[in-house]
Amino acid sequence: MNAADRAPSLWARFLAMHDAVSRVAGTIVGVPDYENYLQRFKAMHPGETPLSRNEFIKDRMDVKTKQRGCC
Amino acid sequence: MPKVVKNLIFVAIAIVGTICLGFIAVNRGEPINALWILTAAVSTYIIAYRFYARFIAYRVLSLNAARITPAVRHNDGQDYVPTNKYVVYGHHFAAIAGAGPLAGPVLAAQMGYLPSMIWILAGAVFAGAVQDFVILVLSSRRDGRSLGMMIKQELGDVPGVVALVGLVMIMTILLSALALIVVKALAQSPWGAFTLLCTVPIALVMGVYMRFLRPGKVLEVSIIGFALLMVAVVGGGWVARDATIAPHFTFSATTITWGLIVYGFVASVLPVWLLLAPRDYISTFMKIGTLLVLAVAMVFVGPMMQMPAVTQFVDGTGPVFAGKLFPFLFITIACGAVSGFHALIASGTTPKLVENETHMPFIGYGAMLTESFVAIMALIAASIVDPGVYFAMNSPHAILGPTLDSASQVISGWGFNVTPETLMTWAKDVGETTIVARVGGAPTLAVGMASLFSKAIGGKEMMAFWYHFAILFEALFILTAIDAGTRVGSYMLRDLVAGVVPNINRSNKVLIYACSAAIVSFWGFLVYQGVTDPFGGINTLWPLFGISNQMLAAVALMTATAIIYKMKRERFAAVTMVPTAWLLVTTLVAGWQKAFDPNPALGFWALARKFARASAEGKILAPARTADEMQKVMMNNYLNAALTVFFMAFVVTILIYTVRACVIARQDPKPTVIEIGGVTAAGVAS
Numbered sequence: 001m002n003a004a005d006r007a008p009s010l011w012a013r014f015l016a017m018h019d020a021v022s023r024v025a026g027t028i029v030g031v032p033d034y035e036n037y038l039q040r041f042k043a044m045h046p047g048e049t050p051l052s053r054n055e056f057i058k059d060r061m062d063v064k065t066k067q068r069g070c071c
Numbered sequence: 072m073p074k075v076v077k078n079l080i081f082v083a084i085a086i087v088g089t090i091c092l093g094f095i096a097v098n099r100g101e102p103i104n105a106l107w108i109l110t111a112a113v114s115t116y117i118i119a120y121r122f123y124a125r126f127i128a129y130r131v132l133s134l135n136a137a138r139i140t141p142a143v144r145h146n147d148g149q150d151y152v153p154t155n156k157y158v159v160y161g162h163h164f165a166a167i168a169g170a171g172p173l174a175g176p177v178l179a180a181q182m183g184y185l186p187s188m189i190w191i192l193a194g195a196v197f198a199g200a201v202q203d204f205v206i207l208v209l210s211s212r213r214d215g216r217s218l219g220m221m222i223k224q225e226l227g228d229v230p231g232v233v234a235l236v237g238l239v240m241i242m243t244i245l246l247s248a249l250a251l252i253v254v255k256a257l258a259q260s261p262w263g264a265f266t267l268l269c270t271v272p273i274a275l276v277m278g279v280y281m282r283f284l285r286p287g288k289v290l291e292v293s294i295i296g297f298a299l300l301m302v303a304v305v306g307g308g309w310v311a312r313d314a315t316i317a318p319h320f321t322f323s324a325t326t327i328t329w330g331l332i333v334y335g336f337v338a339s340v341l342p343v344w345l346l347l348a349p350r351d352y353i354s355t356f357m358k359i360g361t362l363l364v365l366a367v368a369m370v371f372v373g374p375m376m377q378m379p380a381v382t383q384f385v386d387g388t389g390p391v392f393a394g395k396l397f398p399f400l401f402i403t404i405a406c407g408a409v410s411g412f413h414a415l416i417a418s419g420t421t422p423k424l425v426e427n428e429t430h431m432p433f434i435g436y437g438a439m440l441t442e443s444f445v446a447i448m449a450l451i452a453a454s455i456v457d458p459g460v461y462f463a464m465n466s467p468h469a470i471l472g473p474t475l476d477s478a479s480q481v482i483s484g485w486g487f488n489v490t491p492e493t494l495m496t497w498a499k500d501v502g503e504t505t506i507v508a509r510v511g512g513a514p515t516l517a518v519g520m521a522s523l524f525s526k527a528i529g530g531k532e533m534m535a536f537w538y539h540f541a542i543l544f545e546a547l548f549i550l551t552a553i554d555a556g557t558r559v560g561s562y563m564l565r566d567l568v569a570g571v572v573p574n575i576n577r578s579n580k581v582l583i584y585a586c587s588a589a590i591v592s593f594w595g596f597l598v599y600q601g602v603t604d605p606f607g608g609i610n611t612l613w614p615l616f617g618i619s620n621q622m623l624a625a626v627a628l629m630t631a632t633a634i635i636y637k638m639k640r641e642r643f644a645a646v647t648m649v650p651t652a653w654l655l656v657t658t659l660v661a662g663w664q665k666a667f668d669p670n671p672a673l674g675f676w677a678l679a680r681k682f683a684r685a686s687a688e689g690k691i692l693a694p695a696r697t698a699d700e701m702q703k704v705m706m707n708n709y710l711n712a713a714l715t716v717f718f719m720a721f722v723v724t725i726l727i728y729t730v731r732a733c734v735i736a737r738q739d740p741k742p743t744v745i746e747i748g749g750v751t752a753a754g755v756a757s
Contacts, residue, residue, distance in 0.1 A: 022290040027154055028161035029355045030348075030420070031289045040148035057286045057344075060149065 032060035081121055088114025095185070099380040105451045106373050108188060112447045116440045119196040124204065124436040131635070131643040132208050134428040141215040141747070142426055151215070153426035156433055163421045164438040165355045167203070167413045168362075170249055170513075170549045171406025171620075172446035177512035178613060179403045180453040180461065181391040183381035186400050187450050194401070194408025195443035198650035202624055203413045204435030205631045205647060210418035211425060212746040218418045218627060222725070224745070225633050230728040234626060235567055237721040238415075240714070241619040242560040243590060245412070246335075247597035248616040249549045249556075251608050254327045254598060255511035256542055261320035262311035262502050262535075263542050264327070268320075269303035270350070270547060271334070277349035289352055296353040300547075304539050311502055324602045331553070332595035338554035339561060339587045347554050354548040361544050365448055365520060368527045378454035378461065383486070390466035391510070392610050393673040394664065398657040402617035407446020409654065411623020413439065452519030453512075459489025460497055460506070464515050467610070468508045469693065478507050502535030510609045517541035557594075561586040600707045603700075611675075611711060614665055618658050618715065622722040625654040629729040636736040637744040655726065659719055666715040675715065679708035 008016070027033060034053050041050040051059060091111035095103060128134045145151035154162075179187040210216055216224070219238060223231025257263045277296045285291060310316050322330070338346050387395035392403060406412070417435060425431060453461065462482045463471070471478040475491035482489050498506045501521060506514065521537035529537070564586040569575050575582065601608030628651040635644045668674030671681045682705040685692050695701045736743055 018290070022288065024155075024158055024161075025293075025356070026287070026289045027152075027158045027424075028165055028359075029289060029352050030162065031287065031352070032149070033152065034287055036152060037148035040146060054286050057282075 032057055081118065084114050084117050088118065095188075095380070099185070102375045102377055104373055105369060105376055105455060108184070108376070108447065108451060109369060112188075112192060112444060115192050115196065116444065119200070120432070120436060120440060123196065124200070124432040127201065127204065127436075127646055128429075128432045131640060131646055132205070134208065134431060136427055136429045138212075138428050140211050140425050140428060141422060142424055144214075144747075145423075150420070151423045154424040156426070156430035159421065159424045159426075159430065160434045160438055161359075162424065163416065163434050164441055165359060166416045166419075166421070167406075167410075167438060168358060168442055168445060169406065169552050170252060170545055171410060171412075172442050173449045173516055173545055174252055174512035174613070175404040175407055175617070176446045176450035177453040177515050178391050178465070178609070179400055180378055180450060181382065181389045181465065182385045182396055182400060183379050184376060184450055184454045185380040186385065186396055187404060188447065190401055190404055191407045191443055191446045191450065194404070195439055195446075198624070198628075198654065199409035199413070199443065200436040200439035201646060201650060202409060202411075202627055202631070203417050203439040204432060206414045206627055207417040207422055207425075207435035208428070208431050209631060209634055211422035211428070211431070214747040215422040216418065218414050218630070221418065221634075222626070222630050225630055225637070226725065226728040226732050230725050232570075233721060233724050235563065237619075237623070237626070237718070239560055239563050239567065239590075240717070241411070241623050242556055242563065243593045244597065244612070244616050244619050244714075246553055246556045246560070246590075247594040247601065248609075248612045249552055250328070250331050250335075250594060250598045251601045251612050252511040252513050253331065253546050253549050253553075254324050254602060255509060255609065256513040256517075256546060257322070257327050258324040259321055259505070260311075260503055261317040262307035262539050263546075264322055265310045265320045266300075266303045266307040266539060266543050267546050267550070269306070270300065270543075270550070271346075273299045273303065274346050274350045274353070277353065278345040281349060282344050292349070293353050293356050296349065297357065300353070300357075300543065301540075304536060304543055307539055308502060308535060325599070328595065328598050328602055331598065332591055334550070335553050335557045335595070336587055336591045339557040339591070340584060347551070347558070350547070350551045351555065354551045357544055358548050361541075362445055362448070365452075365523070366444075368523050369448065369451060372523055372526045374451070374455040374523060374526070376451070376454045377456065378458050382458075387673075390462065390470045392613060393670075394614070394661070398661040398664070399614065401657040402614055402621065402661045404446065405617040405620045407443055407449070409621060409624050409650070411620050411625070411627055413442075414624065414627035449516055452523065453515050454519075455522065456515065456519050457489065457493070459483070459487040460493065460518070461515060462487055463489060463494055463507050464509050464518065465512070466508060467510060471508060475505075475507065500531065500534045501538035503538075512609075513542060513545045516545065557587060557590050560590040564589060600710075603703070604707075614661065615711065615714060618662050618665065619718050621654050622658045622662075622718055625651050625658065625722055626725045628654070629725055633729050633732040633736070634744060636733040637742060639736075639742045641733075641737065655722065658722065662715050662719045666712045666719075675708045675712035679705045679712065682708070 023033060023035070034056050037056055038050055050056075088111055091107045091114065094107050095111060140153070142151050142153040146153060176187055176191065206218065210218070210221065213221060213224070219231065219235050222234045257267060273296055276299075277292050280295070281288070281292050310320055341347070385396040387393065392399060401408070421434065425434060459479070459482050462485065463478055466482070471481050475494050479489050479491050479494060494507060497518070498504060501518060506518070517538045520541040521534050524537040525531060525534045561583070565582060568582065568586070597612060601612050604611050628647045632644055632647045632651060635641060635647060664673060665675060667676050669677050671678040682692060682695070682701055686698065686701040686705065691698070691701060695704050
């Protein structure tokens with residue numbers, strides 16, 4: 001039995017859940033979603049190099065004009 | 072589930088809601104349990120969502136699942152990202168939920184809980200949620216265009232510019248009202264000041280952590296930030312009890328005002344990732360988390376309403392704010408019922424996230440109903456406090472006099488018995504030196520939340536912790552609103568300047584700093600004015616905020632009306648026209664009274680004249696102590712009158728252009744609306 005056949009460990013499942021919750025929480029709160037960007041970029045611009053995770057987040061933060069702060 | 076069963080369920084909900092409302096109506100004499108109000112509210116929301124939102128969605132706007140939304144059309148993985156409808160709902164609610172639904176209902180409780188409750192429910196169902204929902208749909212059909220751009224496109228260039236100027240002004244007044252709430256909550260409170268001061272380094276640490284150590288791990292960094300904040304709340308308690316350190320953190324209202332001004336400017340020009348973004352994350356989590364906990368606590372504890380259903384202050388003599396029930400109740404509760412600001416958000420980031428038109432009722436209408444529920448909870452929190460204590464906290468010193476004795480005498484004279492001992496005990500229990508004249512709504516809400524939470528967990532010993540936790544909760548997202556709002560306001564001002572001055576580079580650093588400084592000075596000046604105001608500041612600023620905010624809502628609804636006419640669906644236009652008419656009546660009457668009413672307690676002009684006459688005779692009226700201060704109070708009130716008149720002119724101008732647009736649309740036999748994705752006579756995407 002190789003690694004692919006073994007059921008995911010408890011820790012792996014916890015990490016996956018944590019990632020999912022983080023992504024949802026992040027979207028609600030307005031954090032840039034890197035995985036999504038990567039997917040879109042690879043589909044739309046095959047062959048080009050996308051921004052790294054750090055670069056992407058820095059870029060999105062700098063560009064952000066927050067329309068939050070309602071009454 | 073068969074249709075008959077579904078309909079029966081809704082009939083049952085309607086019956087439950089009606090029984091609750093009936094119970095509330097019949098029991099106006101004795102105290103009732105808050106759960107009646109909560110249940111009535113939730114039943115109302117369910118019925119409204121199921122029937123009215125659907126009506127607007129499918130009969131008026133013809134939402135079409137096949138129409139391509141901007142998120143799907145552009146899908147760039149950055150701004151346009153088709154997102155799950157529950158997540159967009161959460162994002163939209165987090166964006167619209169602020170301190171407004173918390174402050175307004177607390178202030179309005181002076182008239183009793185019943186008028187406020189009715190307005191919060193009816194206003195949200197027929198005006199607020201309609202506005203949010205309709206603007207969301209219309210914006211997404213215009214590729215996610217902002218409200219300002221929609222006004223320009225649908226009504227004309229002149230109203231577009233007028234609207235932009237109005238928006239900048241409204242934004243600054245909002246910021247000043249929020250800032251004043253924080254000032255009044257933190258003045259003379261070493262515990263509160265220490266805790267809030269801690270939030271700045273905590274945010275900086277979070278910002279650096281997220282940027283350099285663990286990018287993107289927002290949940291992780293927010294948990295760390297939250298833990299640090301709890302330490303700050305506890306630490307504040309030690310600071311307050313220590314006789315040597317406490318005086319260093321005991322600031323006057325004026326000092327805190329200056330601190331906020333400096334903070335607002337610095338935070339709005341620093342890079343977003345360093346301060347603004349981490350503050351935003353943690354305040355959003357705390358906001359949503361605390362509101363959930365508050366709802367659960369209310370259901371669990373089932374507190375009794377102590378404030379009467381209706382008090383004598385519907386006649387306009389109230390200490391918290393001047394003015395009769397009509398129109399001022401409807402101005403005081405803005406965000407919990409209807410708020411023009413939400414139209415900015417509904418035409419901002421949210422339309423770029425929605426993946427399907429049929430999600431929009433849930434997101435637009437639903438999120439506003441949730442905010443209305445927050446307002447109901449705030450109303451309940453203010454009403455479960457002893458009314459005598461409520462009035463002690465929310466009346467200014469000018470009315471209560473300088474001592475606990477004078478305060479309790481005045482309040483008992485109104486029919487709400489309270490003793491100086493009660494006031495002193497409450498102050499000790501929440502860890503403050505005094506709770507008298509802590510106007511602005513935040514301390515009252517904190518007292519209500521603290522008494523509720525301590526009944527659920529911890530008992531009386533935890534009351535001080537819960538009180539300061541609640542102050543932190545509200546102040547945290549007010550501060551976030553202040554720095555984000557200053558930034559947005561300065562961008563808007565920059566756009567205005569760039570539109571007028573040719574060839575100016577919008578990224579010019581000097582321009583950026585100048586616009587930030589201008590916005591900060593404007594709201595800072597209003598806050599400073601509020602701090603030195605004879606009637607407590609909130610008395611002046613909150614009505615200005617409510618009037619301007621609801622005028623903005625009227626403008627958004629007017630734009631929607633014009634579009635509905637252009638869609639040739641004017642037979643349904645009552646959906647937007649009726650709330651517009653109501654908002655125009657209340658805001659214009661309130662504006663007129665605030666500007667020109669002969670009673671100096673109500674009208675700005677009258678107050679300015681009173682001080683002008685006294686000054687000419689060489690007299691000094693409180694709270695001015697010198698001839699110079701007399702002049703200042705006079706000038707401030709002339710300015711407030713001018714601002715009010717400006718807003719009235721603003722909304723009437725837009726009204727004129729809207730009527731014009733509707734008349735022109737009527738004359739054309741075919742639809743004249745321009746949407747991205749096209750439209751046929753049936754309003755279906757081509």
